Amino acid sequence: MVGSLWGIWHAPYCLVFLPETDIQTVLPVSRAIFVIVLIITMIFWTVMFIELYRVTKSIWPGVVLHMVEDSLINPLVISGYISIVAGTEIFVSPIIGIITSILYLFVGLGIRT
Structure with missing residues (x-):
């Protein structure tokens, strides 16, 4: 549920503001398909982000991880x-x-154990 909401939160950016050339570089599909794949990806990634929060009791590891992904x-x-x-x-x-995405999922499950 959290991953779905996280993906939907990003949908307006991907549907309206993200340049078409960037979408085609990352995954050569339509904007709608890109958003669907993005939501599925974020569902997988959410496991790791939630487990990082659960272990550290802080949102900062997730914030830093998201910043590294977006800026690097x-x-x-x-x-x-x-x-x-x-x-x-x-x-x-x-x-x-x-x-x-599977690696993110396994890292999250590994943290969980």
């Missing part, structure tokens, strides 16, 4: 410093890839 990883991909083979974005993209 996203620009590296969008600016082309990290190149991803066309057609594999959904699997290996550090922003929205399946492998990345």
